[in-house]
Amino acid sequence: MNEKKINNPLGTEPVxxxxxxxxxxxxxxxxxxxxxxxxxxxxxxxxxGPLGNAATNISFPLTTLCIATALAxxxxxAAGFNLNMGAGNxxxxxxxxxxxxxxxxxxxxLVTIVTSVFLKPILVLFGAPDSAGAHSVLGYSVEYVRxxxxxxxxxxxxxxxxxxxxxDGSPRYSMICNVAGAFCNVILDYLFVMRFGxxxxxxxxxxxxxxxxxxxxxxxxxxxxxTATIEKRYLVPQRSIVFKTVHLGMAxxxxxxxxxxxxxxxxKSLAHYGALSSFGQEIxxxxxxxxxxxxxxxFSICIGVSQGMQPIASFNRGANQFARVRKAYKIACITNTVxxxxxxxxxxxxxxxxxxxxxxxxxxxxxxxxxxxxxFLFMTFLNGIQPITSTFCTAIGEPNKGAFLSLTRQIIxxxxxxxxxxxxxxxxxEEGINGIMFTAPISxxxxxxxxxxxxxxxxxxxxxxxxxxxx
Numbered sequence: 370m371n372e373k374k375i376n377n378p379l380g381t382e383p384v385x386x387x388x389x390x391x392x393x394x395x396x397x398x399x400x401x402x403x404x405x406x407x408x409x410x411x412x413x414x415x416x417x418g419p420l421g422n423a424a425t426n427i428s429f430p431l432t433t434l435c436i437a438t439a440l441a442x443x444x445x446x447a448a449g450f451n452l453n454m455g456a457g458n459x460x461x462x463x464x465x466x467x468x469x470x471x472x473x474x475x476x477x478x479l480v481t482i483v484t485s486v487f488l489k490p491i492l493v494l495f496g497a498p499d500s501a502g503a504h505s506v507l508g509y510s511v512e513y514v515r516x517x518x519x520x521x522x523x524x525x526x527x528x529x530x531x532x533x534x535x536x537d538g539s540p541r542y543s544m545i546c547n548v549a550g551a552f553c554n555v556i557l558d559y560l561f562v563m564r565f566g567x568x569x570x571x572x573x574x575x576x577x578x579x580x581x582x583x584x585x586x587x588x589x590x591x592x593x594x595x596t597a598t599i600e601k602r603y604l605v606p607q608r609s610i611v612f613k614t615v616h617l618g619m620a621x622x623x624x625x626x627x628x629x630x631x632x633x634x635x636x637k638s639l640a641h642y643g644a645l646s647s648f649g650q651e652i653x654x655x656x657x658x659x660x661x662x663x664x665x666x667x668f669s670i671c672i673g674v675s676q677g678m679q680p681i682a683s684f685n686r687g688a689n690q691f692a693r694v695r696k697a698y699k700i701a702c703i704t705n706t707v708x709x710x711x712x713x714x715x716x717x718x719x720x721x722x723x724x725x726x727x728x729x730x731x732x733x734x735x736x737x738x739x740x741x742x743x744x745f746l747f748m749t750f751l752n753g754i755q756p757i758t759s760t761f762c763t764a765i766g767e768p769n770k771g772a773f774l775s776l777t778r779q780i781i782x783x784x785x786x787x788x789x790x791x792x793x794x795x796x797x798x799e800e801g802i803n804g805i806m807f808t809a810p811i812s813x814x815x816x817x818x819x820x821x822x823x824x825x826x827x828x829x830x831x832x833x834x835x836x837x838x839x840x
Contacts, residue, residue, distance in 0.1 A: 379681055379684035380684060380690060384697050388674075388681065391535065392704070394541050394543060394677075395540060395673040396674060397544045397673070398531055399670065399673040400669050401544075401548050401551040402436075403666045404666070407662045407663070407665075408554060408558050410658070410727055413562065419652070419730055420504070420505065420651060421569060422727065423506045424510040425572075426657065426658025427492055427507075428495070428517065429661075430633050433626075433628050435477070435524050435525050437621075437625030438476050438525050438529070438622070439529035440621035440622050441618040441619065442469040442476075442618060443469065443529030443530065443531065443532035443533060444529075444621050444760075445469065445613075445616070445617040446468070446614050446618070447465075447535065447680065448679065449462070449614055450462045450465045450536045451679075451680045451764075452617075452687045453465065454687075455683065455686070456688075463596065463603050466537075466594070466599060467600075468607060469529065470599070471604045472614075473529045474522050474526050477522030477524070477526065480522075481519060484514065484518040485518050488515060489511060495636060496635075497510050498640055506651065512568070512569040512570055513569040513572065514573070516570055516573035527547070527550065527580055527586075530591060531546060532676065534591070535680065537595050538595065539590070542590055546587050546590075547583055550579040550583030552579075554578070557578055558572055558576075562575070618768075619763075619771070619772045620760070620762060621763065623776055624759065627780045627784075630780070630784065631783055634784060634787055635657065636654060638791060639654050639802070642800070642801035642802040643802055646800045646801070648802065652733060653802060657741060659724060660738065660741055660742055663723055664716075664749075667708070667749070668752065671705045671752065671753040671756050674705050674753075674757065675756045675759075677701070678698065678700075678701040678760065681697045682761055683764045686766060687766075694831070695828060701757050705753025705754065705756070709749055709750045713746070713749040713750040716743070717742075717747075720738060720739045723742070724739070724742070744806040745806045745808075745809045745810070749813070754820045755774060755778055755819075755820045758820035758824050759775045761827075770823060774820055777815070777819045777820070778812050782816060783809065786812060787805065790804035790805065791805055
């Protein structure tokens with residue numbers, strides 16, 4: 370047994386203890402990230418109203434793009450770091466951290482520039498009804514994103530840097546960075562939106578200031594990285610390191626990009642089929658925006674558990690401790706299933722109470738929200754399996770399998786159903802918007818089944834490798 374495996378707690382401490390140590394701060398960090406958007410939704414819904422909520426829904430694909438970038442280089446850099454540390458390649462490990470930092474901030478600047486230059490066309494592409502006036506969905510979206518875009522570089526590096534900090538063995542500090550930014554956002558949201566009456570501009574400004582605070586704390590830690598000093602030479606991008614980082618983070622990145630594509634198609638479908646229904650365009654856009662972000666709060670717990678498992682699975686796979694790798698997956702998967710089952714019960718029993726938190730609306734508004742909540746999120750109890758399995762594949766150095774699983778729910782299953790189901794419902798004389806509601810439970814079931822089949826194959830491969838080591 371090599372000395373590194375003996376001395377590093379990732380290879381020696383009880384797996385359950387390690388899962389708690391890494392997952393709890395990660396869960397809190399992910400919850401805090403989801404609150405960035407839901408807090409804006411809360412204050413905007415109580416001041417601007419449903420059109421403001423619809424506008425935040427239109428802008429959400431840009432936030433998802435930032436998260437995708439952060440995960441590609443944050444998780445990819447962290448996985449590369451932990452895999453190489455587990456194998457004893459310290460010098461190469463630090464290159465993964467430095468290159469990830471440079472790429473995240475650079476891409477953030479690029480996204481800000483592109484968004485600012487092509488703001489209106491992008492928002493119309495994302496599903497905003499092309500109606501004139503400041504007090505329209507498009508008008509509110511432009512007001513909101515014009516400010517929000519300024520924070521993209523800070524948002525990406527603070528979110529992605531949190532993974533690099535966890536990989537260095539400091540999950541609590543990673544959590545504190547996110548909590549500090551979110552707390553700042555909540556206080557400033559109240560002041561700017563509720564007290565000063567700045568509306569969409571105030572909500573966006575509060576978000577950006579919170580992101581800058583988190584960014585500053587992340588940068589402070591990275592300058593004082595525990596494992597080694599991140600010198601300038603580690604920050605210079607190397608093609609092989611960047612490609613490997615993206616490859617390792619590809620599963621989570623593709624999952625977010627898939628979510629972004631689905632969000633855009635969903636917004637356009639809601640506007641189109643909503644206009645053909647008794648609900649109109651605005652009600653579906655406003656309600657679904659809230660419901661998806663409420664679901665994201667629950668789902669962030671599942672992602673947090675997945676991220677907490679990542680360094681444990683990566684290090685022990687690098688050290689060929691297969692029993693510990695299997696145990697890490699099983700504990701994480703069971704945890705997610707319990708959380709998902711609780712969320713399922715809450716969504717089915719209290720949909721009206723949840724949607725009411727974000728302001729009032731017409732009878733049609735609440736009728737649509739209740740129906741969408743119960744049907745669209747009917748398979749929530751299975752939703753924790755796919756992110757665990759996808760992250761696990763990346764953590765053990767199987768990014769292609771992870772990428773495939775990350776695409777199953779959103780692209781392979783959900784997107785085709787999102788196009789076909791509304792037309793099928795209309796063919797049989799039902800409102801097309803009802804067909805949209807049934808796309809999610811079918812996709813959730815199929816993606817969970819694919820994940821379980823994949824993990825069975827991987828565990829079988831582990832068994833063969835263990836037999837080879839015994840010979």
